[in-house]
Amino acid sequence: MITTLPERIAALPPADRARCERLFFVQRTEGRAVIPAAMESWVTASFGAIDRVRHQTIVRVVNRFTLEGTLFNPLRALRPAGAMVSDEELHAWIAAELNHLDFFAQPLDATSADVFGRIRGRFCISASNIAKYDGWHGLVIFDEPHPLRFDRDQFADYLDVALRWLETAHRHDPQAIYPMITWNCLPRSGATIAHGHMQMSLAREMHYTRPELWRRAALQYGSVERYFADLVMTHASLGLLLADTPDGQMFVHLTPLRNREVIALLSLPSVSSLPALAERLTALIYPTLRAMIDRQGVRAFNVGIALPPLTDATGAWNRMPVIARLADRGPALSVRNDWGAMELFATGCVTVDPFEVATTLRRTG
Template sequence: MNKIIQKTIIGLIFIILIVFGVTQIRRHKNDEKYRNCNKNEVARIKKIEDISQFLDSGDCMGENMEILHLIYDIKITSSYLRIPSSMTEKVSSWLNGNSNLIKEVNHQKVIEVRNKFTNEATNFNPIRAKRPNVQVSDQKPFLESLIEKSLDNCDFCSPENNTAEEIWGRIRTSTSISAANLFRMVGPYNGIIISNKHSILDLGLEDYWDMFRCANLWFQKISSENRTLTHGMLLWDMFPRAGASQIHTHLQIFIDENFIGQHLTNYLASQTYREAHDRDYWKDIIDLHCKLGLGLKVGSVYAITLLNSHKDNEILIIGDQVNEDFIHLLFTIIQIYQRNLGLYCLSMGMSWPLINSTTKYSALLRIGTRGDCSSQFNDISSVELYSFYNINTDPFRVIRLLRNHIFGDF
């Protein structure tokens, strides 16, 4: 009898150990899944329209579901519409006869996202990219002609003679030089970083690195002259479609006692979030988007396709420093825009890490596409200027392209 009891107890212990072991293995796998920011297996979302299923289940999110609701309000709306028979053939041609897309047109989903701390409102409906007059053509011949014609009267090709300078002079690096903006758009200092390469299409990685090195030296020089100026900001528009007044490769830079505009909005949001929840805003943004499959880590920096993006195919780069990883990631993103998506007109805005300050704040760079460079139709309307940000592309697509390029796992 005692032997039977002993065997029974041993059997039960054995079963308990097996169950415990399986549980630990599963937990370990889940922990690995949560830690892995470079694989899109975490939330298993393939496109932005599927986020509604995820919101219902909270699959694989852990505490990040709480973060999602702390930072964002997300609403998915849908309704049916009727296409008259007289339009059927035309709509089908716009959608290349794709029956699934035709069904989507009849019953569209709009994903509305509001950031509770910046109050940015962003609406996603990727099927809008199928509208007439917004699809991308082969822009290379148009751009090459534009670049060639702009060489004749280019002031930036001879910056020493044809651009203004600060009263203390200029910053010069291997392939870049600074100038003072003759027509200031912001004060007290508004500079320009000019590459010695006229065409953006001719830039290599070292050219990118050199322009940002020149910008950093300009920030340091201004701040050394006036120690209250610690908040550096940078803008880059590529080609006239994106807002550039000169074809020649150049960056706009400025510095102030505080961030201004949207840079200030982001900075204040991070402070308010910490005060309200005792948490790091940008760390939570990174963790959340990585778990959603909208972020990845590359060396010491992160690439995020924000739920509250401003432009199509927008990517946010976050890093503690503007180092080689940061510049290499920016270069890679622009290569993907150009080579994979055929998009060359881009806009970029950046806040620099605080200069000569004990306060730590990461470098934040947002870059997005501006549509077909040769199009006569504008990509910005009263919607973006006076209402909300309208995104016509799927953020999951562009982050997959980036991940595949870097890691080759798709």
């Protein structure tokens, strides 16, 4: 359990413990509350036991280099959150949305194209985002409209088209070199349209903030290669590693931005290896993402894939991996946001125990 993280770290072999303590600040504290008699029955019904509320254990973890941090208190998952929505209700809502207004149903007629045209895959097609957040901002529109219905071949094809779009946009604008692929599944995660789709963007002059932050953190650590190797080894020593394969490594993140965050790291020796990246990403990410959906009940989620620049004349990004992040956004149709002032302006607050996530994903993977 996350509440025993200090003991887990203390029990590590000396080298592993030193590595972990160099990377992470860990603090455990107690939160106390006085419960009025009039509240006792409600507290018991809501949280299971009054003592769990009177004496709460909070664990704070901060990456000393990226400064990403998380406050963990699993008790917060039991807060009143309104009625849960069944899968039948969710599927009915998706069907109603698709029937009401689905621009992506006829992408050739109802979506804009990029100046270089469209890229067609086996199961998807590209489009130009009608309201862009960067100069190069495109879409991969899935032939299958239901965003949760995809298999391995479809997922690989979505990524293949996204990568081909990035290559093509770069050829048309050689100064646009910093690539990002994202997927917001369902409105709870930020999607404005229910029909399944990914997004791609390509920045100029400087990478997007989060990947740049990770690069600078690795340099501050002393070595990009050593930072990521130590990050993986630390998560492995704590029992959070999910995969260590020729395609890359994957682990449940100790400083997640949202619940159930999983990190995947893949080497990219050169831009010439980009065409093979879709299959490598699929081999690493797809089984875990599918397990999150099928066995952990995740419905609304975010996927972010940050790639090193497509050209790197200065070598500033040498040995930086592809960084993929997956995260659960909670009940798909909830009107309550999971991202408040604390997350926006201070630090992450997470309710799901990463050690339980790792155990479940290994069991079902």
